[in-house]
Structure formats: C-alpha cells, structure tokens
Amino acid sequence: MTEKLLEIKDLSVIYKTDEETVYAVNDLNLTLNKGETLGLVGETGAGKTTTALSIMRLLPDRTGRITRGCITLGDLDITRASEADMRLIRGNGISMVFQDPMTSLNPILTVGEQIAEVLQLHRLDMSPEQKEKRVDEILEMVGLPADRKHEYPHQFSGGMKQRVVIAIALACEPQLILADEPTTALDVTIQAQILKLMKELKQRLNTAMLFITHDLGVVAQICDRVAIMYAGEIIEIGTTDNIFEGKKHHPYTVGLFGSIPDMTKATRRLNPIEGLMPDPTAPLGGCKFHPRCPQCMEICKTAKPLNIIDGTHAIGCHLFAGGAGHDARINLESTGGAE
Amino acid sequence: MLRYIAKRILMMIPVILGISLIVFSIIELSPGDPVSLMLGDGASAQAVAELREQMGLNDNFFVRYARYIGHAVTGDFGISYRNKVQVVNEIASRFPTTLTLTFWGVAISVLIGIPVGVISAIRQYTFIDAASLFSALILTSMPAFWLGLLLILLFSLKLGLLPATGVATMQHFLMPSVTLAAASMATIIRMTRSTMLEVIRQDYIRTAKAKGASAFRIVYKHALRNALLPVVTVIGLNFGTQLGGAIVIESVFAMPGIGTLMVAAVRTKDTPIVMAAVLFVALLASITNLIVDVLYAYIDPRLKSQFVKK
Numbered sequence: 001m002t003e004k005l006l007e008i009k010d011l012s013v014i015y016k017t018d019e020e021t022v023y024a025v026n027d028l029n030l031t032l033n034k035g036e037t038l039g040l041v042g043e044t045g046a047g048k049t050t051t052a053l054s055i056m057r058l059l060p061d062r063t064g065r066i067t068r069g070c071i072t073l074g075d076l077d078i079t080r081a082s083e084a085d086m087r088l089i090r091g092n093g094i095s096m097v098f099q100d101p102m103t104s105l106n107p108i109l110t111v112g113e114q115i116a117e118v119l120q121l122h123r124l125d126m127s128p129e130q131k132e133k134r135v136d137e138i139l140e141m142v143g144l145p146a147d148r149k150h151e152y153p154h155q156f157s158g159g160m161k162q163r164v165v166i167a168i169a170l171a172c173e174p175q176l177i178l179a180d181e182p183t184t185a186l187d188v189t190i191q192a193q194i195l196k197l198m199k200e201l202k203q204r205l206n207t208a209m210l211f212i213t214h215d216l217g218v219v220a221q222i223c224d225r226v227a228i229m230y231a232g233e234i235i236e237i238g239t240t241d242n243i244f245e246g247k248k249h250h251p252y253t254v255g256l257f258g259s260i261p262d263m264t265k266a267t268r269r270l271n272p273i274e275g276l277m278p279d280p281t282a283p284l285g286g287c288k289f290h291p292r293c294p295q296c297m298e299i300c301k302t303a304k305p306l307n308i309i310d311g312t313h314a315i316g317c318h319l320f321a322g323g324a325g326h327d328a329r330i331n332l333e334s335t336g337g338a339e
Numbered sequence: 340m341l342r343y344i345a346k347r348i349l350m351m352i353p354v355i356l357g358i359s360l361i362v363f364s365i366i367e368l369s370p371g372d373p374v375s376l377m378l379g380d381g382a383s384a385q386a387v388a389e390l391r392e393q394m395g396l397n398d399n400f401f402v403r404y405a406r407y408i409g410h411a412v413t414g415d416f417g418i419s420y421r422n423k424v425q426v427v428n429e430i431a432s433r434f435p436t437t438l439t440l441t442f443w444g445v446a447i448s449v450l451i452g453i454p455v456g457v458i459s460a461i462r463q464y465t466f467i468d469a470a471s472l473f474s475a476l477i478l479t480s481m482p483a484f485w486l487g488l489l490l491i492l493l494f495s496l497k498l499g500l501l502p503a504t505g506v507a508t509m510q511h512f513l514m515p516s517v518t519l520a521a522a523s524m525a526t527i528i529r530m531t532r533s534t535m536l537e538v539i540r541q542d543y544i545r546t547a548k549a550k551g552a553s554a555f556r557i558v559y560k561h562a563l564r565n566a567l568l569p570v571v572t573v574i575g576l577n578f579g580t581q582l583g584g585a586i587v588i589e590s591v592f593a594m595p596g597i598g599t600l601m602v603a604a605v606r607t608k609d610t611p612i613v614m615a616a617v618l619f620v621a622l623l624a625s626i627t628n629l630i631v632d633v634l635y636a637y638i639d640p641r642l643k644s645q646f647v648k649k
Contacts, residue, residue: 058548090551098549103542108564108639117560118550152640168550 005208006032006055006176010069013050013232017063020281024050026232026288027069032176037202037209039219039240041256042229045277048212051229052178055210056096057086073176092122095169099181101161105153111164112149115139118171134171142167142197159190163197170201177202177209183218195221216260220244225312228253231277231288238313248310250317251293287318295319340643344633351625356408358621359614363404366610373420373608394420407614417611421604426615429600434619436506437585437596441623443512444519444581449574452524456531456570461558463536471528478525483584487518487591504593515592519584523577530573534566541565567638575631579624 013025025047032038040048053059055071057078071078073093076085095118098104106114112135119131126134136146142163153161162182169177179198183191199222202209211223219226220240227237228250236243236250243253255273275292278284287293290300299318308320374390375382391397395406410417416426459471494514495503505511538544539562547561586598593599597616604612636643 056549058545087551087553090549092551096549098542098546100542104546106543106547106561106565107641109561110640117547117552121551154641154644165546168546 003034004031005034005036005074006030006210007072008051008055008069009071011051011054011066011071012068013047013054013059013064013066015050015060015063016065022280023283024064024232024280025054026283028229028232028234030227030234030237032208032210034175035202035206035208036225037211037223039223039226040210040212040229041214041216041219041226043214043277045280046229047232048229049180050232052096052180052210052212055176055178056090056094057081058090058096088122091118091168091174092172093174094176094178095172095174096178096180097162097165097169097182100185101158101165102185104165105161107153110150110152111139111156111167115149115164115167115171118168122172138167138171139164141170141201143193159186159194162186162190162194166194166198166201170205170207173205173207175208177207178212179209180212181214182211184213184215191218198222216256228256231280231284233288233316235289235316236314242311242313246313248313248315248320250289250315251295251319252289255292255294287316340633340636344629347629347632351622351629354625355618355621359408359411359618360404362614362617363407363610364400366608366613367400369608371608373610376607377420411614411618416615419604419612420609421607421612426611429612430597430615430619433595433597433600436594437582437589437598438623439506439512440515440519440585440588440594440596441578441581443516444523444585445574445578447516447520448524448527448577451520452527453531453567453570456528457535457558457563457566459528459532460535460539461554468532472532475525475528478521481521483518483522484587484591486521487514487588490514490518491592506594506596511592511594515588515594518591519581519588522584523574523581526573526577527570530570531566534569535562538562538566564638568635571631571634571638575628578627582620582624 008028008030011025011028011030012023015022015024028047028051030038030051040051042048050059050064053064054066055073055078059065066079069079073089076089078086078089081089105111109117115135115138116131119126119134123131123134135149139146139149144160144163144167148156153164156164162185166182182198183194186194195218198209201207211219213219223240225237225239226243227234228243229235230252236253238246243249249257252273259270259272261267261270273292278288278291284291285304286302287296287300287305290296293300297318303318305316305318306321307314307316372387374387374394374396378386378390395403398406407417414427416430418424419426419429455471459468462468491503491514494501501514502508502511503514539557544557544561547557552560585596586601588594589596589598590602597619601613601616601620603609604616
C-alpha cells in the first residue's frame with residue numbers, strides 16, 4: 001500500500017491570456033500511493049481540475065502552462081515526456097472520469113465504439129473478437145447490459161452515461177484514475193450508486209484514484225486520504241481520520257466543515273466562510289487564506305506558512321508553528337459536520 | 340427510413356406543380372407574343388391569328404395550363420416554338436453538360452472547402468488560418484462571370500493551357516467547374532471552420548484526448564462528423580444557388596447546357612422550353628434537398644431516431 005505511484009513536486013500552473021495571467025496552481029506537493037484513494041477537496045477555482053489536467057498534460061494548448069515543478073508517475077517524468085509518450089499513458093496508465101457525463105460522450109458514436117476505442121489505441125495485441133468480449137465484460141462490470149453497446153449516448157440516462165465514462169476509464173485497467181467531480185452532475189440516489197460502483201471497482205482492480213470533489217460527504221465515503229486545496233495550494237493533508245476526527249485543523253478546513261448544515265439542529269441560516277477566494281491573477285503574499293481567516297495574525301500577512309507535519313497529518317498554517325496548541329479554539333466536534 | 344424517403348418523394352409533387360404554375364403565369368404575364376416572334380415582322384394578321392388558333396393559344400389560361408400538365412405527366416413536354424424539335428430531346432441532349440458542371444462544381448467546393456476549413460480551425464490564429472480566411476473572402480466577393488473571364492484570360496489567352504469554350508473534353512469542364520465552385524467553396528470553408536472550432540472545444544473531444552487518441556484521429560473520428568451537419572446544410576442550400584450560377588457560367592464559357600438553353604428560350608418566349616428547363620432544375624434541387632436530409636440521418640444518430648419514430 002505504501003509504494004509510491006504518483007508524485008507531484010512544487011507544481012505551478014498558470015493560464016496566460018493577452019489580458020492577464022491566472023496563477024491556478026502554486027507550488028503544489030502531493031504523493032499518491034498504489035491502490036490508494038486521495039480526495040482533493042476545495043471550492044470552485046481552487047485549482048483541483050487544473051491539477052488533474054496537468055497530470056494528464058491536457059491543459060488548454062494556448063493558455064495553460066506548467067511553469068515549475070515536476071510530476072512523476074512511476075519512473076516517468078510527465079512534465080518532460082514527449083507528446084507521443086503521453087498518448088500512450090493517457091487512457092492506459094492514467095485515465096480520467098469527467099464531471100459532466102451528459103457532454104463527455106461523443107453523440108455520434110455508439111457507447112460500444114467509444115469503449116472499444118481505448119482498447120484499439122492501447123491493446124494492439126488484442127484481436128477484434130477479444131476487444132468485443134472485453135467491451136461486453138466491462139459494460140457488465142459497470143452494471144450495464146452488454147447488448148446496449150450498440151446504442152448511442154442519447155439513449156442513456158445521466159447515471160448510465162457516467163457508468164459508460166467509468167467503463168472507458170477502466171477498460172485498460174490503468175494504475176491511476178483521476179475522477180474530476182464524477183458525481184457532481186448526478187442526483188443523490190444515482191450519486192450513491194456511482195460511488196459504490198467506483199469503490200468496488202477500485203478495490204477489485206487495485207487502482208489508485210485521485211478523487212476531486214467539493215463534497216465532504218463523498219470524501220468520507222470513498223477516500224483513504226484527503227487533501228484540502230485553497231487558492232492553488234494544499235493547505236492541509238492527512239488520512240480521512242486525521243481530517244474528519246483529528247483535533248488540529250487549518251482554519252479553512254474548519255470553515256469548510258462549519259459550512260455544512262447540521263441535520264440535528266434547527267439552523268435558520270447557513271454558515272459560510274466570509275469573503276471570497278483571493279484574485280488568482282494577483283498572487284497574495286503570506287498565507288493565501290489570511291484575508292478570510294478568523295484567526296489571522298500579523299505573520300500570516302507576510303510569511304508563507306510551512307507545513308507542520310504530525311505523522312500522517314500536515315497543516316500549512318502559522319497557528320501550529322512552534323508547537324503552540326490551538327485545540328481549544330478549533331473544535332471540530334462543535335461544528336458537527338463529520339457525518 | 341424508406342417510408343420517410345417515399346413520403347418525401349410524394350411531397351415533391353405539389354412543390355413541382357406549384358413551381359410550374361408560377362413559371363407558367365410569369366411567362367403568360369410577360370409582354371411579347373410568341374407567334375409574332377415565330378412568323379417575323381412581315382406576317383399578315385390573318386396568318387398570326389390562324390397560328391394562334393392552331394397552337395391553342397386562344398384558350399383560357401387555366402385550360403392551357405391544365406393541358407400542359409396533362410401532357411407533361413405522360414412525358415410529353417411539347418415542341419419548341421422556335422426550332423420545332425421535341426423539348427424532351429432538347430433537354431436530354433443538354434442535361435449531361437449541366438449535370439457534369441454542377442457535379443464538379445459541388446465536388447471541388449466540398450473537396451477543397453472542408454479540408455481547408457478543418458485545417459483553418461485546428462490551426463486557429465496561425466498564418467494558414469489567416470490565409471484561408473482571406474482567400475475565402477476574395478472568393479465570395481468575386482462575381483462568377485468575372486472570375487470566369489479572368490480565368491479565360493489567364494489560362495486560355497495568356498498561357499494557352501485550357502480551352503476557353505465548348506464541352507468536348509474534361510479539360511473543357513475544368514475552368515467552369517472551378518468558377519462555379521468558388522463562391523460556395525468560400526462559404527464551406529468559413530462554415531467548416533466555425534463549426535469545427537465549436538466542436539473541438541466540446542467535452543467529448545477532451546474525453547477522446549484523455550483516451551490517448553492522436554490529434555489526427557480526434558479530428559477525423561470525433562470532431563469532423565459532429566461538425567459536418569451545418570456544413571451539409573450549407574452545401575444543400577448552395578446547390579440551388581449553384582444551379583443558378585451554372586446558367587451564368589454556361590453563358591461565359593459558351594457551353595450548351597440547360598442554362599444557355601433557358602436564356603435563349605426566355606428571349607424568344609419559347610414557353611415549352613422554358614417550362615421544361617425550369618421544371619428540370621426544380622426537380623434537381625428537390626432531389627438534392629432530399630439527399631441532404633437523408634445524409635443528416637446518417638451523420639447524426641439522434642436525427643435518425645426522429646425519422647424512425649415517424
């Protein structure tokens with residue numbers, strides 16, 4: 001379980017247009033072990049999808065650019081690999097499940113053709129019959145009848161389409177799946193089915209997964225470890241236990257949990273984190289969260305916090321530097337958001 | 340699908356009838372008398388009256404129209420007023436010229452227009468893109484007759500490479516076909532470019548990239564067919580314009596096609612020829628529209644399912 005699969009070191013990604021430069025990901029560090037599921041959590045615009053697209057090297061050609069850092073998958077340095085090498089990795093070593101199943105399938109090809117395409121691209125040794133068999137097999141695996149492979153995407157419901165997208169991602173049994181909010185576009189009952197399916201398949205195939213979401217409930221169900229992302233940085237990372245049960249947290253994490261409405265209390269208003277994410281075109285000095293942080297100190301405005309590591313749990317916050325205990329102030333239990 | 344096609348063919352009948360009525364009325368309302376044109380200025384009033392009676396021109400408009408249609412459905416389109424030949428034979432002898440011309444016109448515009456549009460889209464904002472858009476602009480702005488004359492000047496008079504007039508060999512068709520293709524090629528380039536640009540930004544293209552497909556495969560397998568639907572519509576619509584353009588081009592290159600026949604017939608009020616030529620062109624246009632609609636179904640499975648339900 002502890003063999004390293006994916007390592008991201010000091011990754012910085014920008015989107016550059018004529019008018020402005022957006023600093024989407026800033027010095028991000030992350031490791032993912034074989035067979036592990038890591039949840040990447042953060043609000044819209046935190047850089048979650050950008051991180052995933054960087055791993056696939058699918059950032060928009062004209063604007064997106066990796067400015068610093070490296071990403072390694074096994075022995076391969078993805079940031080420096082040739083385009084031809086990347087084509088061999090995509091769909092084969094790493095595959096991606098996208099957010100919106102309604103638009104991520106090609107409307108003019110049958111779902112069977114779309115699943116078979118990955119095999120055509122990466123399993124050159126398979127005969128056409130073997131490929132057909134594999135398509136049937138994988139459709140059954142994601143819970144769709146194999147005889148529906150001759151149908152087109154518009155003949156399927158949203159949840160079924162997401163199953164097809166998952167089938168495409170799994171067809172070559174990749175080492176790593178990047179799931180970019182795979183359940184966000186689905187309604188809750190379908191969401192539960194898809195999560196259950198992904199969890200089962202992941203265990204069966206021992207695939208590692210980077211699970212991008214902004215839904216903490218989903219994280220608790222599926223992830224081994226969780227990374228909280230804010231303004232292009234990972235501000236807290238730990239095992240699911242560390243994040244959900246631990247005593248020390250980054251103030252942003254506390255805010256995230258605090259904003260989940262409590263089912264047992266009669267609250268009239270939601271409890272959001274005040275303010276907005278900093279403007280990504282004008283990078284902020286010090287801690288990125290300081291303008292919104294209820295516990296902001298002078299040092300937060302000038303110095304970038306270091307990661308304070310405690311076993312499997314790391315927090316990037318000045319509050320915990322020098323071993324000062326702040327447990328009393330940040331009490332997760334009182335926010336009641338751990339379900 | 341077959342039922343749909345049969346239904347569409349039946350629906351062509353009222354369209355053709357409507358067109359025939361309109362054309363018949365226009366000829367009726369336009370000034371000039373075919374009989375005096377046939378007999379010349381020196382003819383006596385009596386001779387003119389006799390011939391009118393003989394040709395049935397004194398009958399009521401609707402009687403004559405009904406008689407014309409009655410004969411037409413049996414394949415008898417009458418005899419040309421001017422040179423006394425069977426209209427059917429006249430049309431049949433000129434039909435291959437016009438058909439060859441329009442076929443090559445459409446073929447050239449599609450075979451060049453679509454690839455150029457695709458390249459332009461995937462190389463957006465590069466020199467190639469700018470160059471193809473600029474040529475498209477030039478091509479649309481040039482009237483066909485003028486382009487035709489320029490080509491004759493260059494390739495026939497200056498370089499002596501191609502024949503300026505006639506239809507004897509395939510070489511004779513080269514310049515007219517290119518001239519005919521020009522304007523519609525420009526529309527196809529621009530249309531293909533804009534729909535391709537839209538399609539290559541779709542999520543399913545990203546999915547295809549994430550599968551590890553090459554750029555070429557993404558274009559031909561995933562993007563092109565999705566981008567083709569509006570392009571096919573434009574090609575179908577252009578076909579009508581191109582048939583009209585063929586009339587001008589046949590005149591410029593002195594080709595004995597339906598177009599030149601029609602122009603000559605209108606001048607001499609040769610009603611049977613005008614009627615037959617217009618009906619022929621209308622039929623050709625209707626058939627093209629039908630082909631375009633059937634093509635839709637093959638391009639987009641979502642539309643096919645709509646046809647099947649009917």
